[in-house]
Amino acid sequence: MKSVNLVTPIAREEVTKLDAGDVVYISGVVYTARDMAHLRLKRLLANKESLPEDFEGGVIFHAGPVVKKDDGSWRIWVIGPTTSARMEPYADMVGKLGVRAIVGKGGMGESTIKSLAEYGGVYLLAAPGCGVIHSRAVKKVLRVHWLEEMGVPEAIWVMEVSNWGPLVVGMDTHGQSIFKDIAQKATALKEEWFPA
Amino acid sequence: MSVSSQDAFSKPLLRERVSSLLRERVATTISPDVMRLMKKARAEETSSSAREMLNTQIENVVMAQEQGKPVCQSPGFPTAYIRYGGCVNISELAEVLREEIVSATKDGFLRPSMVHPLTRKNTGDNSGIGVPNIELEHDASLDFLEVIISFKGCGAELGNAMRIFTPAQIGEDAAGIKEFVIDTVIKAGGKPCPPFAIGIGIGGQMDVAAKLSRRAVSIRKWTDRNPDPGLAAMETELLTMINQLGIGPGGIGGKTTALAVKIGMSHTHTAICPVAVNFYCWVARRAGMRIYPDGRTQYPFDEEASP
Numbered sequence: 001m002k003s004v005n006l007v008t009p010i011a012r013e014e015v016t017k018l019d020a021g022d023v024v025y026i027s028g029v030v031y032t033a034r035d036m037a038h039l040r041l042k043r044l045l046a047n048k049e050s051l052p053e054d055f056e057g058g059v060i061f062h063a064g065p066v067v068k069k070d071d072g073s074w075r076i077w078v079i080g081p082t083t084s085a086r087m088e089p090y091a092d093m094v095g096k097l098g099v100r101a102i103v104g105k106g107g108m109g110e111s112t113i114k115s116l117a118e119y120g121g122v123y124l125l126a127a128p129g130c131g132v133i134h135s136r137a138v139k140k141v142l143r144v145h146w147l148e149e150m151g152v153p154e155a156i157w158v159m160e161v162s163n164w165g166p167l168v169v170g171m172d173t174h175g176q177s178i179f180k181d182i183a184q185k186a187t188a189l190k191e192e193w194f195p196a
Numbered sequence: 197m198s199v200s201s202q203d204a205f206s207k208p209l210l211r212e213r214v215s216s217l218l219r220e221r222v223a224t225t226i227s228p229d230v231m232r233l234m235k236k237a238r239a240e241e242t243s244s245s246a247r248e249m250l251n252t253q254i255e256n257v258v259m260a261q262e263q264g265k266p267v268c269q270s271p272g273f274p275t276a277y278i279r280y281g282g283c284v285n286i287s288e289l290a291e292v293l294r295e296e297i298v299s300a301t302k303d304g305f306l307r308p309s310m311v312h313p314l315t316r317k318n319t320g321d322n323s324g325i326g327v328p329n330i331e332l333e334h335d336a337s338l339d340f341l342e343v344i345i346s347f348k349g350c351g352a353e354l355g356n357a358m359r360i361f362t363p364a365q366i367g368e369d370a371a372g373i374k375e376f377v378i379d380t381v382i383k384a385g386g387k388p389c390p391p392f393a394i395g396i397g398i399g400g401q402m403d404v405a406a407k408l409s410r411r412a413v414s415i416r417k418w419t420d421r422n423p424d425p426g427l428a429a430m431e432t433e434l435l436t437m438i439n440q441l442g443i444g445p446g447g448i449g450g451k452t453t454a455l456a457v458k459i460g461m462s463h464t465h466t467a468i469c470p471v472a473v474n475f476y477c478w479v480a481r482r483a484g485m486r487i488y489p490d491g492r493t494q495y496p497f498d499e500e501a502s503p
Contacts, residue, residue, distance in 0.1 A: 066269050078265050080268060083354055106385065125447070131270075150318070168448055182442055183385055186442060
């Protein structure tokens with residue numbers, strides 16, 4: 001297990017060095033994106049329209065913050081991960097966009113394992129329910145997209161973060177997933193307890 | 197009705213109490229019984245990464261309290277469980293609850309999270325049809341008004357499952373039901389923010405079992421013991437099994453997957469056995485208060501308080 005600092009934009013070679021179980025700290029630009037942002041990005045791509053950001057080498061955070069507005073500028077008050085499994089249908093799109101790290105909670109599934117290997121990305125687990133701690137790493141809000149239409153949680157918040165972590169590599173570029181391993185072991189135990 | 201009882205349940209006083217309950221005991225901390233279980237789990241956890249995760253989670257609660265910040269960015273879905281005897285204007289109380297949730301949202305204690313279920317349009321202030329969900333229980337013998345406010349996390353909600361069993365499917369010693377619970381926990385994995393608690397509703401019809409499951413895990417102290425010995429044994433057995441699965445805090449592995457299992461039961465029809473499994477994330481934002489006619493207030497989830 002190693003500990004690695006990543007700075008955005010992140011090169012593909014940097015994430016291929018990571019293995020499930022490693023610990024990562026991120027500095028640079030992070031984009032929040034949940035269900036509605038993913039859906040809208042998908043629609044824009046389908047219609048060959050331009051996207052609000054270039055996600056190549058970027059970090060997507062499955063999160064919707066509590067925000068405050070001080071003197072006309074937004075401040076992230078509290079932010080933490082949401083359940084990543086909801087974004088599983090967009091795994092291939094996110095890979096194609098060149099996203100190098102997805103940060104969330106709960107892990108993701110087979111489509112993501114495939115996408116991370118194919119396009120070069122990792123899934124990072126942020127401590128769930130720890131919004132006060134994660135918010136310490138956020139230095140400022142650079143901009144926000146689609147706030148009016150989608151509301152605070154679903155908008156894309158573009159944030160500058162510094163030394164954000166520890167984030168645990170839950171899924172790597174080599175097909176490893178700690179979530180899959182744990183589920184397999186648990187299922188074996190269940191089958192032992194309740195034979196068919 | 198005495199003059200003092202009118203005062204204790206007057207709208208301005210209810211507003212003051214609901215407001216401080218929401219801001220100080222619900223949004224910015226977790227239930228004291230749950231905190232005790234988190235610390236116990238941290239002391240007993242053998243995996244170092246799991247212990248570190250529990251430590252971060254506990255530290256986050258302490259920081260939220262100190263800074264008066266929401267303990268988690270996602271408030272979940274609010275339900276108010278109200279028990280009362282008499283002398284309470286429930287319409288006024290409901291109005292106070294709706295207004296104080298909006299007010300706490302505007303002040304940054306709750307993220308605006310309520311949307312139209314189909315258009316997904318956010319109301320912007322946590323107002324909305326059926327928000328909060330309010331459940332009333334009238335008992336003429338009560339001399340107090342009890343209000344429990346629970347913001348139940350909705351990532352946790354994604355793991356929920358329900359099934360209508362036939363008598364044959366229940367199996368020997370309810371093995372069929374236990375397998376369904378374990379299977380539901382495995383499928384949910386790290387999604388419901390472990391270490392979670394689960395509520396299990398058994399009996400009634402579909403909606404009854406679902407409601408029993410939510411009420412069991414929302415209203416009961418996670419440290420209590422089921423008064424029904426059979427159900428108490430089943431709660432203990434399931435909790436032990438779940439914590440052998442190795443899912444761990446945050447889903448990263450470890451022996452702390454669940455803090456509690458709470459079963460709610462009602463009789464059912466001879467043809468069926470509805471079972472609902474309902475997750476409540478570790479960030480247990482729920483608090484209650486009992487207001488007496490003389491103005492005394494008790495907090496039922498406080499560690500020193502009974503029951």
